[in-house]
Amino acid sequence: MRATPRPGRLSPPDVLRLAAYGLRARPLRVALSALGIAIGIAATVAVVATFTSSRATLDRQLNALGTNLLTVAPGQTLFGDKATLPGQSVAMIGRIGQVESVTAIGQLPGAKVYRTNLIPAPQSGGIGTYAVRADLLDTVGATVRSGTWLNHATARYPAVVLGTTTAEHLGVTTANPNMQIWLGGRWFTVVGILDPVPLAPELDLGALIGWQAAQRYLRFNGDITTMYTRTDPDAVQAVRDLLARTANPAQPNEVDVSRPSDALAAQAAVDKTFTGLLLGLGAVALLVGGIGVANTMVISVLERRAEIGLRRSLGATREHIRTQFLTESLLLSLLGGGAGIVLGSVVTAVYATLQNWPTVIPSWVVAGGITAALIIGGVAGLYPAIRAARVSPTEALAAV
Amino acid sequence: MLRGVGREYPGGVAALRDVNLDMHRGELVAITGPSGSGKTTMLNVMGTLDHPSAGQVVIDGFDVAELSDRELSALRATRIGFVFQHFHLAPGVSALDNVADGLLYAGAGLRERRERAEAALRRVGLGHRLTHRPHELSGGEKQRTAIARALVCEPALLLADEPTGALDSHSGEGVMRVLLDLNKTGTAIVVITHERVVATHLSRQVSMLDGRMVSDRTAVAT
Numbered sequence: 001m002r003a004t005p006r007p008g009r010l011s012p013p014d015v016l017r018l019a020a021y022g023l024r025a026r027p028l029r030v031a032l033s034a035l036g037i038a039i040g041i042a043a044t045v046a047v048v049a050t051f052t053s054s055r056a057t058l059d060r061q062l063n064a065l066g067t068n069l070l071t072v073a074p075g076q077t078l079f080g081d082k083a084t085l086p087g088q089s090v091a092m093i094g095r096i097g098q099v100e101s102v103t104a105i106g107q108l109p110g111a112k113v114y115r116t117n118l119i120p121a122p123q124s125g126g127i128g129t130y131a132v133r134a135d136l137l138d139t140v141g142a143t144v145r146s147g148t149w150l151n152h153a154t155a156r157y158p159a160v161v162l163g164t165t166t167a168e169h170l171g172v173t174t175a176n177p178n179m180q181i182w183l184g185g186r187w188f189t190v191v192g193i194l195d196p197v198p199l200a201p202e203l204d205l206g207a208l209i210g211w212q213a214a215q216r217y218l219r220f221n222g223d224i225t226t227m228y229t230r231t232d233p234d235a236v237q238a239v240r241d242l243l244a245r246t247a248n249p250a251q252p253n254e255v256d257v258s259r260p261s262d263a264l265a266a267q268a269a270v271d272k273t274f275t276g277l278l279l280g281l282g283a284v285a286l287l288v289g290g291i292g293v294a295n296t297m298v299i300s301v302l303e304r305r306a307e308i309g310l311r312r313s314l315g316a317t318r319e320h321i322r323t324q325f326l327t328e329s330l331l332l333s334l335l336g337g338g339a340g341i342v343l344g345s346v347v348t349a350v351y352a353t354l355q356n357w358p359t360v361i362p363s364w365v366v367a368g369g370i371t372a373a374l375i376i377g378g379v380a381g382l383y384p385a386i387r388a389a390r391v392s393p394t395e396a397l398a399a400v
Numbered sequence: 401m402l403r404g405v406g407r408e409y410p411g412g413v414a415a416l417r418d419v420n421l422d423m424h425r426g427e428l429v430a431i432t433g434p435s436g437s438g439k440t441t442m443l444n445v446m447g448t449l450d451h452p453s454a455g456q457v458v459i460d461g462f463d464v465a466e467l468s469d470r471e472l473s474a475l476r477a478t479r480i481g482f483v484f485q486h487f488h489l490a491p492g493v494s495a496l497d498n499v500a501d502g503l504l505y506a507g508a509g510l511r512e513r514r515e516r517a518e519a520a521l522r523r524v525g526l527g528h529r530l531t532h533r534p535h536e537l538s539g540g541e542k543q544r545t546a547i548a549r550a551l552v553c554e555p556a557l558l559l560a561d562e563p564t565g566a567l568d569s570h571s572g573e574g575v576m577r578v579l580l581d582l583n584k585t586g587t588a589i590v591v592i593t594h595e596r597v598v599a600t601h602l603s604r605q606v607s608m609l610d611g612r613m614v615s616d617r618t619a620v621a622t
Contacts, residue, residue: 004462004467004471004474005462005467005471005474005475005477005478005479006470006471006474007470007471007473007474007477007505007507008474008477008505008506008507008508009507010504010505011509013510014504014510021490021493024492025491025492306488307488307490309449309488310484310488311501311505312449312473312476313447313449313476313482314476314477314482314501314502314504314505314549315473315474315475315476315477315478315505315506315553316473316477316504316505317469317470317473317474317505318469318470318473319470320473320505393444393449393450394444394449394450397444397449397484397488398440
């Protein structure tokens with residue numbers, strides 16, 4: 001007996017051509033069901049890319065500010081009292097090899113700040129007065145918005161530099177020799193106003209005076225409230241472990257060491273929860289889109305029974321029919337996915353531009369979007385494709 | 401070749417009862433009979449689109465019952481051509497590509513399919529209509545396109561179900577002429593019709609009634 005006939009194989013371009021033909025014949029319905037997928041993918045891409053863009057901004061900001069700033073503050077004693085740092089700890093920390101610079105500030109709790117001497121005493125507005133050293137500005141990376149920073153001369157006299165929030169509260173817009181505020185019971189001249197200091201936000205609501213001026217005019221006892229150190233960026237962790245013992249060798253447990261850039265990063269991490277929620281919404285949109293595709297394909301199979309019958313009479317195997325409809329569903333979802341990625345990228349770009357962020361669309365998001373679309377197309381198309389393959393050719397041809 | 405073929409549908413409707421029909425290469429057979437007499441069922445069984453519930457169908461030496469769905473599909477792709485009353489052309493696709501689809505499942509490449517499709521269209525006298533879409537063709541031209549699609553794979557057997565049923569007599573004659581020409585090149589053709597005029601063109605005439613063959617006459621001259 002002769003060899004039994006074997007069915008021909010469809011080449012991939014032929015399969016694609018068949019699928020494209022099926023889609024081209026019903027453009028409106030294809031567009032609408034692709035839209036469902038597109039919205040889901042666009043939402044997901046936009047959420048992830050927006051998050052990534054904001055992360056990139058934060059990273060850039062942190063790079064500019066430096067992540068090598070460590071803050072040393074006295075914590076609490078074992079009995080819950082507020083601890084203090086010994087006065088010589090600044091010099092001791094300065095002797096650690098990897099420490100590039102160290103400076104200290106001391107708060108003067110008794111010195112309240114008022115715009116004038118006519119303001120009632122209780123209305124002090126929570127402004128903190130700090131005795132500072134000249135190298136504070138460089139160490140915390142602060143910049144002066146108006147006027148100048150304290151120099152050797154002004155640090156000995158009643159001169160003050162205001163934090164940005166302080167200046168706002170007091171209604172001081174520019175620093176000039178005639179601008180005076182009532183600080184600790186005497187007039188201080190405003191010589192400068194700072195920009196916001198992201199790594200040391202406590203300075204924003206501070207009034208900064210020279211160390212010697214504090215001792216001379218306000219009976220400052222030299223107790224250190226906070227120390228700021230800049231270290232070799234590669235040795236931040238090592239220095240961090242050393243700082244407590246160096247600052248207060250007697251009671252290292254009474255010293256709090258923190259890294260302000262960590263706090264900024266933690267803020268960004270909080271946003272992650274929100275991002276997760278939005279991603280969930282995107283996933284729901286994708287699910288609905290997938291159901292739309294399945295629905296379209298089921299209807300398509302019902303409508304195209306005659307075509308299926310004809311193809312079977314032309315020699316299509318069940319597998320050929322199944323492949324055709326499955327590919328059609330994949331192509332439909334891919335169209336939606338591609339449109340969604342473009343749409344999501346545009347949304348991200350517009351939003352990032354409005355926020356002055358760099359636009360970052362990670363390639364794994366694009367790859368993930370395409371993969372998700374293909375998976376949805378495959379799952380949504382499987383059942384309709386199996387149904388199409390099961391259509392009996394004679395019944396299909398009879399139904400005209 | 402059909403031997404004692406019967407086809408019963410669920411619910412006890414017997415569309416074919418004990419039909420015997422032996423066909424040879426190059427034969428031209430008309431199947432006539434009133435509606436519901438089992439003509440289309442017989443054609444579907446001969447074309448392996450439907451399976452008989454009794455009896456044996458042998459096509460080109462292959463017992464249909466012994467072939468899998470894949471093998472039957474391949475048999476249809478290479479040895480059997482179908483022509484339907486309602487053409488079943490793909491809308492929005494040129495006549496050339498419609499005909500080329502007739503080779504799609506036989507494993508031919510796109511270039512070869514188009515070349516052979518063009519030759520087939522020229523053969524049915526539609527060489528000037530290659531790029532026209534079905535809605536731009538007349539009824540007769542559509543049916544000739546459908547015939548071209550059926551013959552493009554050079555089948556041994558062509559099955560036509562009421563090929564002239566949806567056409568006026570003039571276009572119908574054109575279609576029949578194409579089929580007769582095709583038969584002269586050696587293709588066996590079965591035409592279902594209930595038009596006497598059409599049937600008289602054909603050398604062998606089989607009449608059906610209630611699922612049975614009631615007569616099988618071979619004319620001496622055509």
